Amino acid sequence: MTSQHSKTSVAAISIFVSGGMAAAKFAVGIAIGSLALISEALHSSVDLIATIITWAVVRVSDKPADDEHHYGHGKLESISALGVTALLYVLAGGILVESYSRLREGTPPPSISAVPFVVLVIDIVVNFWRARALHRAARETGSQALAADALHFASDVMGSFAVIAGLILAALGFWWGDAAAAAAVAVMIALLGLRMAGSTVQTLVDRAPEGAHEKATAAIRSVPGVIDVERLRVRMVGATTFIDTIAKVPRTYPIDRVEEIKRKAQAAVETAFGDTDLTFTAVPVARDNETVRDRIMVIAHNSGLAVHHVTVHDLGGKLIVSIDLEVDARMQLDAAHDVANTLERNIQEEFGADVEVDVHIEPLEPELPFGVDAAPERVQTIAAALIEYAAGGEIHDIHNVRVRDTEGGEIVNFHCRAAPSMSVIKVHEHVDAIERKLRRAFPSVKRVISHAEPPRA
DSSP states (O other), X not given: OOHHHHHHHHHHHHHHHHHHHHHHHHHHHHHHTOHHHHHHHHHHHHHHXXXXXXXXXXXXXXXXXXXXXXXXXXXXXXXXXXXXXXXXXXXXXXXXXXXXXXXXXXXXXXXXXXXXXXXXXXXXXXXXXXXXXXXXXXXXXXXXXXXXXXXXXXXXXXXXXXXXXXXXXXXXXXXXXXXXXXXXXHHHHXXXXXXXXXXXXXHHTTOOOTTHHHHHHHHHHTSXXXXXXXXXXXXXXTTEEEEEEEEEEETTSOHHHHHHHHHHHHHHHHHHHSSEEEEEEEEEEOOTTOOHHHHHHHHHHHTTOEEEEXXXXXXXXXXEEEEXXXXXXXXXXXXXXXXXXXXXXXXXXXXXXXXEXXXXXXXXXXXXXXXXXXXXXXXXXXXXXXXXXXXXXXXXXXXXXXXXXXXXXXXXXXXXXXXXXXXHHHHHHHHHHHHHHHHHHOTTEEEEEEEEXXXXX
């Protein structure tokens, strides 16, 4: 059963029960002349009106957001609860006025029989059952309107007990018992209205639920990649918890990683609150453990520049930065030089004017360069040269040699093996020496790409 069907079903059943019990108490109250019983019947009549409103409201409160109601229709439940509260205060005021009038004038007590007691006992049993059913449905669906309805019927139980006490006092000869019981019912109604008004108004003015801010903050901070929560706002609209947060994330993270953080944050708050709508704004910030290279890559990325081979040296407190900057191959030198100068200035603004920056400008590789596999004879020739240059050195087992012809020259790929204990820098030095020899021997080779791996087990 869906939550919407559960709410409407419970509310619809309550309508018929409220109507029947209100009519029974009103008829018996008129017959015996009991103000307390008539007051309780009027209270039940207000409950009937409230239940009808609730039944109508819950049918539309769960509708999804639309072009005119961006946060859904949940606030309708709060508005309906506020309207019912107003009715309760009007009723309580009227009963108190009539009770005071009877006490002042000394109105004779009602005629007592078993009928009103039977009606009231049935009313207590029915209202107790309805209060439990509505409270359970309100807890399962998060409906404020159903919760208010459950509170009504719980107060009806207390009101019926007050009426029974008043009738017993009247039967014992205390003429004021019935009027006093009516006044007690009015006080109960007023206290109920005060409780409902406080909860409803807090929702309408977007007061955050107790502990919700701390709970939501903890949930979002638990997501890997969230450095801190800068701001967080929580409000309820019907059964949905709306959370608006600004969270700090590392500025070195790519967009897809930030999107993953957002998805995990949504899952975290749903686990904590249930039905939740999260607005997550990521603010990139620098972490304490960022390296100089990380910071330079961020500067280049923010400028939309493609850089690689970033090297940084510290010469006695002075930074020396070298960067390969890729620009459009068709760009004129003066334009490319301006781009490089701008990058240099941005780096100096970040690290200080005394930092030394050298930018090497090179053409940006096309995204999908055209190329074809070289002839087998050419592959064999280059493979033989690679094996020769590696002979007697730390690099051995040259294999999987591939050569491709492109518009810019030949691209050579090969695999090789080295001792598993050798450091990466040593492997790179030995492989780089082989690559340099190959390019010197074959000027048409534009690029050499090697893949070193440990020996087979």
